[in-house]
Amino acid sequence: MSREDAFRNLEAFYSDLMPDSVDAKMLSQIRSRREQRRQKFNGAVAGFSIGGAVALTALLLAARPSQSAEARTMASIARLQMIHSGLAVRGDYPVKVPR
Amino acid sequence: MQRVETAEWTGMRARTSEKEFDNFFLEHQEIVMRLALAITRDQDSANDAVQDGFLKVLNRWNRVRQMDAPEAFLKRIVVRCAIAHLKKTSLLADENSEATCETDPSGIAVRHALGALTTDQQVLLALAIGQRWTYAEISAALKIPEGTVASRLHAAKEAFRRKWGDEQ
Numbered sequence: 576m577s578r579e580d581a582f583r584n585l586e587a588f589y590s591d592l593m594p595d596s597v598d599a600k601m602l603s604q605i606r607s608r609r610e611q612r613r614q615k616f617n618g619a620v621a622g623f624s625i626g627g628a629v630a631l632t633a634l635l636l637a638a639r640p641s642q643s644a645e646a647r648t649m650a651s652i653a654r655l656q657m658i659h660s661g662l663a664v665r666g667d668y669p670v671k672v673p674r
Numbered sequence: 675m676q677r678v679e680t681a682e683w684t685g686m687r688a689r690t691s692e693k694e695f696d697n698f699f700l701e702h703q704e705i706v707m708r709l710a711l712a713i714t715r716d717q718d719s720a721n722d723a724v725q726d727g728f729l730k731v732l733n734r735w736n737r738v739r740q741m742d743a744p745e746a747f748l749k750r751i752v753v754r755c756a757i758a759h760l761k762k763t764s765l766l767a768d769e770n771s772e773a774t775c776e777t778d779p780s781g782i783a784v785r786h787a788l789g790a791l792t793t794d795q796q797v798l799l800a801l802a803i804g805q806r807w808t809y810a811e812i813s814a815a816l817k818i819p820e821g822t823v824a825s826r827l828h829a830a831k832e833a834f835r836r837k838w839g840d841e842q
Contacts (some may be wrong), residue, residue, distance in 0.1 A: 581787075581838040582803070582831070588784040589804035594707040595717055597724070602699055605729050612733075 617659070699728055702745055706752045711805035713756035713781075713797055716763060717784065723759045727752035742787050753801070753815045761793055787837035795830035802827050 598604075706727060710720035723816070730751050731738050738744045788796055801807045801815070809827075811822045 578835050581835045584780045584784055584838070585788075585799065585803055585834065588781055589712055589800070591712055591778075591781065592708075592713045592715065592804070594704070594720060597703045597707055598721060601703070601721070601725055601728075602696065605699075605725055605732060607728055608725075610731050 675770055685765065691735060691739070694739055695732055698731075698739075698744065698748075702748055705745075706748060709749060709805060710752055710756040710759075712800040713753065714760050714763065716759075717735045719759040719763055720756065722750060723756040726755040726758075731753070750815045753797075757793065757797055760796065764793060783838065783841040787841050790837045791830065791833050794826065795833055798823070798830045799834060820835075 703724065707720060707724050710723040710727075711717065714720045714723060723842065727748060731744075731748055738747055741747055791799070797816070798812065801812050807815075809823045812818075812827075813820045813821045818826075
């Protein structure tokens, strides 16, 4: 078999590859998966107690920016929790720590 | 009163955004299904890849809807999801021994030859020959330079030709 035959067959293979029609439920499944993901995230965020979040945020905000990535992530989660519970608004630092 | 109006406006904006996403989905579902199928060569994997791709787009919809070419972004995401599914199915099953619904002998031979290539080579052939993408499009989707696309594609074609020869 020549090189041309090989590629002719390859092209024919791809052009014959016809997808079934898209599942009519796919859009609702996508929305449902997104909702599950959102609820999971909210659940994780709400899992922190407010007092704990305030204390943790205060502790972590007092730290220098050279803090570990993990510590900064924890602070972000605490901030999100406060936004979620209405104690702070997005963009605000919820706690000011005196130097 | 103002609070109620704000809530109504927010709800209306969310509904408009949902509608926009629905239209985007309906408009592009078929083209990305073809794309995913060319890469995975399996209907179920293609379905999963398309669903994963649209979910990723939906999670970033507010940003994606403002892009100049949201469909290009969707295609890149679907390519990556399809590659992930192709790798997963390659680990689970050996295509040479797998029973496919293919009845055409040359189709079976092509499947076997493709299955014997590396994942990268399969993806390059699917995009360049199956989807007729340009080097620039492949380069953007796979995040590799165009020169690398050209050399890897050449190697993939040669590898396919050799495997095809073995199948005959």
